[in-house]
Amino acid sequence: MHLIIAEKNIAAQRIAGFLAEDQKVKTEKDGGVNLYHFNDSVSIGLRGHVVEIDFEPGYSNWRSEVHTPRTLIDAGIIKKPTEKKIVNLIKKLSKKADLVTIATDYDREGELIGKEAYEIVRSANKSVRINRAIFSAITKQEIKSAFENPTEIDFNLAEAGETRQEIDLVWGASLTRFISIAAKRGGNNILSVGRVQSPTLAMIVDREKEIEAFIPEPYWMLGLISEKNNEIFEARHTSGKFWNFDEAKLAESNTKEPLLVTEVKKGTKNDHSPTPFDTTAFIVAASRLGLSAANAMRIAEELYMNGFISYPRTDNTIYPASLDLDAILTELKNSPFKNEVEWVIANKREKPTQGKKSSTDHPPIHPAGAAKPEQMDEQTWKVYELVVRRFLATLSPDARWKTLKYLFNAGTEPYTSTGQKLEYEGYRHVYTYSQAKEQELPELSTGDSLPVKEIVLEEKETLPPPRYSQSKLIQQMEELGLGTKSTRHDVIGKLVSRRYVEGTPLKPTLVGRAVTETLEQYAGLITKPDMTQTIESHMEDIKKGSMRKTSVVNESKGMLHRIFDDLEQNEENIGNDIMDRTAEERMIGKCPVCGNSLMIRKSKGMAQFIGCNGYPDCSFNIGLPSAQWGNAIREEKVCDIHGLRYIKLIRKGARPWDIGCPLCNHINSNLEALRMMPSMNDVLIANLHSENIYSVYEIATLDINDLIRRTKISEAEITKIRAEAEEVLEILRKRSEMRKFVRKVIPPRRGRSHAKVVNAFIDDGINEIGDIASSDRKKLQTLFVSEQEAESLINEAKAIYNKAILKEYGVPAVSLKKYMESGFLSPEDFCFIHPAYLSHKTGINIDTVHKHVTKVCEGKKVSVPEKISKKSFEEGKKELLQIAGIGEALLEKLYMAGITNKKSLKNADPAILSKKTGISKEKLEQLQNKS
DNA sequence: GCAAGGTC
Numbered sequence: 001m002h003l004i005i006a007e008k009n010i011a012a013q014r015i016a017g018f019l020a021e022d023q024k025v026k027t028e029k030d031g032g033v034n035l036y037h038f039n040d041s042v043s044i045g046l047r048g049h050v051v052e053i054d055f056e057p058g059y060s061n062w063r064s065e066v067h068t069p070r071t072l073i074d075a076g077i078i079k080k081p082t083e084k085k086i087v088n089l090i091k092k093l094s095k096k097a098d099l100v101t102i103a104t105d106y107d108r109e110g111e112l113i114g115k116e117a118y119e120i121v122r123s124a125n126k127s128v129r130i131n132r133a134i135f136s137a138i139t140k141q142e143i144k145s146a147f148e149n150p151t152e153i154d155f156n157l158a159e160a161g162e163t164r165q166e167i168d169l170v171w172g173a174s175l176t177r178f179i180s181i182a183a184k185r186g187g188n189n190i191l192s193v194g195r196v197q198s199p200t201l202a203m204i205v206d207r208e209k210e211i212e213a214f215i216p217e218p219y220w221m222l223g224l225i226s227e228k229n230n231e232i233f234e235a236r237h238t239s240g241k242f243w244n245f246d247e248a249k250l251a252e253s254n255t256k257e258p259l260l261v262t263e264v265k266k267g268t269k270n271d272h273s274p275t276p277f278d279t280t281a282f283i284v285a286a287s288r289l290g291l292s293a294a295n296a297m298r299i300a301e302e303l304y305m306n307g308f309i310s311y312p313r314t315d316n317t318i319y320p321a322s323l324d325l326d327a328i329l330t331e332l333k334n335s336p337f338k339n340e341v342e343w344v345i346a347n348k349r350e351k352p353t354q355g356k357k358s359s360t361d362h363p364p365i366h367p368a369g370a371a372k373p374e375q376m377d378e379q380t381w382k383v384y385e386l387v388v389r390r391f392l393a394t395l396s397p398d399a400r401w402k403t404l405k406y407l408f409n410a411g412t413e414p415y416t417s418t419g420q421k422l423e424y425e426g427y428r429h430v431y432t433y434s435q436a437k438e439q440e441l442p443e444l445s446t447g448d449s450l451p452v453k454e455i456v457l458e459e460k461e462t463l464p465p466p467r468y469s470q471s472k473l474i475q476q477m478e479e480l481g482l483g484t485k486s487t488r489h490d491v492i493g494k495l496v497s498r499r500y501v502e503g504t505p506l507k508p509t510l511v512g513r514a515v516t517e518t519l520e521q522y523a524g525l526i527t528k529p530d531m532t533q534t535i536e537s538h539m540e541d542i543k544k545g546s547m548r549k550t551s552v553v554n555e556s557k558g559m560l561h562r563i564f565d566d567l568e569q570n571e572e573n574i575g576n577d578i579m580d581r582t583a584e585e586r587m588i589g590k591c592p593v594c595g596n597s598l599m600i601r602k603s604k605g606m607a608q609f610i611g612c613n614g615y616p617d618c619s620f621n622i623g624l625p626s627a628q629w630g631n632a633i634r635e636e637k638v639c640d641i642h643g644l645r646y647i648k649l650i651r652k653g654a655r656p657w658d659i660g661c662p663l664c665n666h667i668n669s670n671l672e673a674l675r676m677m678p679s680m681n682d683v684l685i686a687n688l689h690s691e692n693i694y695s696v697y698e699i700a701t702l703d704i705n706d707l708i709r710r711t712k713i714s715e716a717e718i719t720k721i722r723a724e725a726e727e728v729l730e731i732l733r734k735r736s737e738m739r740k741f742v743r744k745v746i747p748p749r750r751g752r753s754h755a756k757v758v759n760a761f762i763d764d765g766i767n768e769i770g771d772i773a774s775s776d777r778k779k780l781q782t783l784f785v786s787e788q789e790a791e792s793l794i795n796e797a798k799a800i801y802n803k804a805i806l807k808e809y810g811v812p813a814v815s816l817k818k819y820m821e822s823g824f825l826s827p828e829d830f831c832f833i834h835p836a837y838l839s840h841k842t843g844i845n846i847d848t849v850h851k852h853v854t855k856v857c858e859g860k861k862v863s864v865p866e867k868i869s870k871k872s873f874e875e876g877k878k879e880l881l882q883i884a885g886i887g888e889a890l891l892e893k894l895y896m897a898g899i900t901n902k903k904s905l906k907n908a909d910p911a912i913l914s915k916k917t918g919i920s921k922e923k924l925e926q927l928q929n930k931s
Numbered sequence: 932g933c934a935a936g937g938t939c
Contacts, residue, residue, distance in 0.1 A: 008938060048937025055933095062932070072933085083938095109937060165935075172934030180933080187932070194934045301939080313938095487936060 003097040004043040004133075005090065005117045007104040009034055010305070011138055012045030015103055018143040019043075031085045035093075042093060046104070050083040051116050053165050055173070062177055062186070069177035070564045073170055073557050079116075090117065091124035102153060103133040103146070107361040108539070109484075111154050112161030118153055137363045141322045160539035163549045167535060167556045168195055171526060174560065178567055179515065182575035183582075188631055191515050191578075192498055195531055196483045197491050198519055201500050202527040203476060204468055205508045205516040214464035220248035224415060225454040226259050231442040232453075235259070235408055235415040245459075252457050256411030258449040263407040269420065271399035271436070273427035275355035276364030277390050278317050279485035280478045285390065287471035288433060289382055292504075293489035299383045300365070308371045309387045313486045314362035317355025323363050325352060325395065334370035337388055340430045344392045347429075353394045366391045392430040399426035404441055410452055417441055467505035480529040481536060497652065499633065514581040518574055523563045588634050588662065589644035592692050594618040598644065600632050608632050610647075610662050620692060622666045625649060630657055639664060670695040673732060677724040684721075687711050696732070700725040734768035741769050745796050746789045757784050770804075772797035802826045809859035811852050818842045819852075831857045835865060836873065837895040846873045868900060876901025883930050885923075893917040902931045 004019075006012035016025045016036035026037040036043040056076035059067050067075075081087040094100065100121050102114040118130055131150040135142040175193035185191055222237035242248035277285070279297075286296035300312035319325060332341045355364075367388045373381045402423045408415040419441035422428070444450075468476070474488045483491050495501045500512030508516070519527045535556075541547035567574065586600040588610060596614035603609070606627040612618040624632050630649030637646040639661030647665075649657040659665050667689070673696045674680050674688075691710040693699065699707070700722060708718050738761070743754045760783040766772060772780075772793055780790035802825055806816055809827065819825075822841040824833065835853050839846040847870050857864045868876075879902040880886050880894065897916035899905050910924040917924075 046937085047939070050937090052936095060932085069933095105937090113937065161936085168934045168936085170934090174933085176933040190932065192933065196935065305939080484936070486938085491935090 001093075001097050001099075002041040003090075003093050003100045003121075004041060005100065005102050005104070005114075005121075006043065006045045007110055007113055008047060009045035011103070011105075012036055012043040014138050015143055016041070016043040018138075018140045019147060030089055033086055033089055035089075044086070044090065044093065046086060046113060046117060047083050049109075049113055049116065050081060050086050050120075051079045052082045053077050053079055053162075053169055055169075062181060069174045069181065070561075070568065072174040072177070073560050073564070077166060077169070087120055090120050094121040094124040094128060097121075097125065097128050100128055100130045101133050101147065101150060102130065103135075105361045106134045106136055107359065108157055108161050108543075110361060111157040112165075114153055115155065115158035115161075134360075136316075136360045137320050137322055139320075139322045139324070142320070154543075156545050157543045159549050160542040163539060163542060163552050164535055166549070166553050170553075170557065171195060171560060174564070175519075175523060175526060178564070178571075179518065179574070179578070182571050183578040184575065188627075190498075191511070192494070193515075193519065193523075193526060195526060195535070196477075196487070197494055198516070198526045199480070199482055199529045199532070200473070200477060200491055201495055201508070201512055202516050202520070203473070204495070204501050204506050205513050207465060207468060208508050208513075211464040211467065216461040216463070217243070218245075218459055218461055219243050220245060221458045221460060222248055222251055222255075222413075223456045223458070224255060224259070224410060224452050225456070226450045226452055228442040228444060228448070228450055233417060233441050235406070235417045238407075238414045238416050248457060251413050252455055254411050255413045255415075255452065255455050257452040258410070259415065259452050260409045261406055261444050261446050261448040261450070262409055263405075264444060264446055265403075265405040265407075267403045267405075268423065269401040269403050271401055271426065271428075273349065273353045273396050273398050274390060274393050274431060274434075275317050275353045276319060276366065276394050277387065278315050278355070278357065278364055279313055280474055280488075281317070281355075282312065282365050282387075282390075283474055283489065284471045285386055285433065286383060287469065289386065291379070291383070293470040293474055294493055295379075296383065297489050299380050300387075302380060303371075303376075303384055303387070304368075306375075307369045308367065308384055310364075310366050310368045311362045312365050314364060315357050315359040315485050316362060316364050318358040318364070319352055319354070319366075319394075320358075320363050323366070328367060328391070329395070331370050332367060332388060332392075335388065336372065337385075337392070337430075340389070340392055343429060344395050347397055347426075348395055349397045386433070389431050389433070393427040396427035396430055397424075399428045400424040401436075406441065406444055467507055469505045473506060481532050482529055510585045511578075511582045514578045518578060522567050522570065522574065525559065525563070585634070587645075588647065589638070589642070591618060591620050592642065592663070593620040600624075600634065600647070602627065622662050624659070624662065625657070630654065632659075667694050673728060676728045676731065677721065679717075679721055679724055687713075696725045696728050700729050731767060735762065738767070738769050738772070741772075741797070741800070742793070745793050746785065752784050760784055769797045770801045773801040799825055805859075806856065810855040815842075815844055815848070815852060818844055827856050827860050831860060831862050831865075834895060834898040836868065836898065836900045837892070839873075840892055840895050846870050873900060876904075879931075880905065883927060885927055885930070890919065893919055906931050 004012065004015060006015055013034065013036055016038055019041065020038035023038050028035045028037060034045065054077070055072060056078050059072060059075050061067065102117055104110040104114040104117070114132060121128065121130060130153070132153045133146040133150050135146040172192070172194040176190065179193060180186065180190040183191060220242040222239070222242065224235050226233060226235060237251060239251065242251070275281070282300065283293045283296050287293065291299070297312065300309065303309045304312050329341055329345060332338075365387055367384075371381075371384050376384070400423045402421045404419040404421075406417045408417075419439040421438050421440065428434070470489070470492055473492060477483050477488050477491070482488070492506070495512070499509055500515065501508050516527060525531050538547060538552045542549060542552065583599075587597045588600060589598055590596070591598050591612040591614060594612060594614045594617070596612050596618060598610050598620075599613055601609055601611045608624045608627050608631075610622040610624065612620045624647070630651035632647055632649055635646040635648055638644065639646065642661055642663045644661050644663055647659040647662045649659065671685075674685060677696065688694070688699070688711065693702070693710070704718060704722065707722075708715055711718070713721070735758075739754065739758045742758055742761070746757070761772075764779070764783060766775060775794060777787060777790040777794065780793060781787055785793065803816065803820070805827055807813065811819070819838070819842055824838060824842070831853070835846060835849045838844070838853070839849040842849070846868060850867050854864050877891070877900075880891055880899075883902070886894075894905065894917060897908075897913055899908060899913070906928055908928075910921050910928065913919070913924055914921040
């Protein structure tokens, strides 16, 4: 059997299709992994890397005294599978294979992924032949020739990839841990460091500093307005920017009518058709349609998976010869772009355009199938259309512009005007995105003498360089060799999620700045693109065989050790410095009570709140929703009323939760509860607010003398208000318990949030779980709850309610659990089921059962059953079991009816006993006779 | 919990 291993499922599928020729390919699914069988071959796709490197066990505790961040440098490194199913499947298939072909992508990572597959195969089959197929596009022609001329895995190239992996892990993990620990940050707030992310962040920080340091310079632009045959046009002074006002003024005063045409230059300008899309060019073009880099890639991947466009991760801007461009054109005739396609066929340029980069792994991004707008959402269609139009443009002739330039004299001053007109639209017929504009000028001849209608001297200022847009940053990263086509947009996403940068365009946060500056001071190497460039050149050497992984990695580790010498000596300073410089990020304004700073604070666990920096002297604070709903961060916007920064909660994979002004929010969310107090009125509320008391909780818990002093209300009155507040708190506590309960029992539905249900309950007077327990199904059904849900709500509520009551009566929790497990759920069960049965079923000692029963019956005010001593209970049990025909099962039934010994059995009325126990009358009489 | 690189 011939086993073929591709880099991804879709490649495996297409390779099978091409190699099978007219044979049928049979798809088999094995644990979510596809296998493609044809002839005597099986093709399977990896998912990129299926193994990952990590430190050997023992290094996972960040706070370890022994395994400090520095020790990661020399820690052992292991490979561990990340895709166990695929790895195991390959092992299984390898045992049956007599030839294995590695058909991963033809680039460095592809070679490493191939080597990973090779090692998996070898671990299961020591002797099978393993070769390598290389191809730069998954076309029939390339695949067939790759499999007819297989080569061997390039282990040097794969080793180059492993070198990069190890250096990245060791540097990234050790520095990330060090700086996070120094700045006392953990969990969601760690400070990450990496070969690619740190220089990228530094670029954004540097740009921000340039902008801050920028001093605008004034300059002046001199122009005039003239006309010919009622056609108005502008001319500008040939000096362009005047940096000196006096010079500009002089030129202005020397400008005199008439405006004499001294020269007319006519020409044409070639407007080259755009080159094929690589990933970066695609992202740039998509950003002009308003898409973020990550969105553009997500949509492109979706289009690719559906067969509408080719593989979107490529560095290639030259179509490979094997790509059948005419076939794609033919296919596109079935799309809404039929007219454009026919125009391209009729006007096709001799050779398609090409860019500078040809790489070996994938062709440029091009359409792969005809789509219709109905098959996808609007945005996806826009991206598809972009890819189609770009493809068509690369086959279309250049556009041509007619250019026109006039030179003038006005007095002693030289002026000029330029115009351009599209002479031949060329590719612009199909590629409608770029916006070069026509500039019309009237027809003039040398010697024409024209009026000067107006002279315009404008003062302007130079502008700072712009912040990076995502697409600009990606272009810059590519230029510097940072990241790859597949990872650049992710890196930006990482900087955003670490809260190093924010906004569009990208602006560094204080954290981003502090980390960059710290790294620049102590570990400059990791903040510069040079590190990547050095690694790249070493990888080139490893690939050629003139260097080995160990020496490159060891040299790199040596440098890292020297960095740590410095870092460890300054750990405290570094930590304090970062903490000081980022504190402001958490400040949201002045405390209304004492004027100190209010800060976003986190307590242990998920709790977060806004607290005063003056704590413990000032205890003003505002609660925030738990961090499970997102990390609280401040926004730019400031509240008009309170002067506090707005707050939002951010969480991975969720929309941000806008809190707005935390104090406004705090006031509003407490108003309803305040009004639940009978004595509350607007005057009292205003009084409390003016003292910065906003919640029922504060009224109930603040020091009473403090309360009196601040509100100037009499002690008697305050005591009454406080009692009311305590009652309201109790109601709120029960409501919140009920809210949690409802959330647990019934699932949310579209248009029916838990809040909606609970609010309907409260409006209807249902305030606590006990109210639900005593409610009826019909009533609940009018409150957004289905019949079934109503039933389970009531049942569950009863269980909880009963449990609470039993506890209150004094049944201890441990025993209660045993009763519940045996199905004794309500207080009634305790009073009306015989203690013998209770004891038998639960295994609880009869004395103890009697104690519990007594407590419950007294609590319920019903008579307590007669006590049976343990001794007589045991003896009775022995007696009964000695009677032939009575076993454990029958004994249980007898206990249910209160029969606990031979005597009570003998004296019982068999008819009544039969009813109570379900044992037939005849059988009972038989037993009575035997006893 | 950490990197960067694949892919979904």
